[in-house]
Amino acid sequence: MKIVIGSDHAGVEMKREISIFLRKLGYEVIDCGTHTTDSVDYPDIAEQVTCEVLKQNIPGILICGTGIGISIAANKVDGIRAALCTNEFTARLARQHNDANILALGSRVTAVSYALEIVDVFIKTDFEAGRHHNRVEKIKQIEKKYYERS
Secondary structure (H helix, E strand, O other): OEEEEEEOHHHHHHHHHHHHHHHHOOOEEEEOOOOOOOOOOHHHHHHHHHHHHHHHOOOEEEEEOOOHHHHHHHOOOOOOOEEEOOOHHHHHHHHHOOOOOEEEEEOOOOOHHHHHHHHHHHHHOOOOOOHHHHHHHHHHHHHHHHHHHO
């Protein structure tokens, strides 16, 4: 299975540790950068990761200092449901209830060891569908309604 990951300069170290963790689990990791701590703009990284998520129909992980900016940028893309998760509970429900296809993390607010636990839950949890299917479909309808206006 493949997974795509990207971070801005604040998340480089966390991205490296998560990539190692995922490879140990047998994932092929597609790294969209950045690879140094030189300042970059997180919307550029978010766009690269979202393109891969949609093109290959694979999950993604995005990291910036708080996870807020990069998740906002990702959610501007039609078809993306990026969830900023701060613990295993939110990661589980993001997948089970919201069919999130991108996990967003904050490297300045979450310890790497804890981020690995959050990633583990996110990638191992499936969408429950059922009553949540209609809710996710409504999100898609809202998205399409406003994209068609632009």
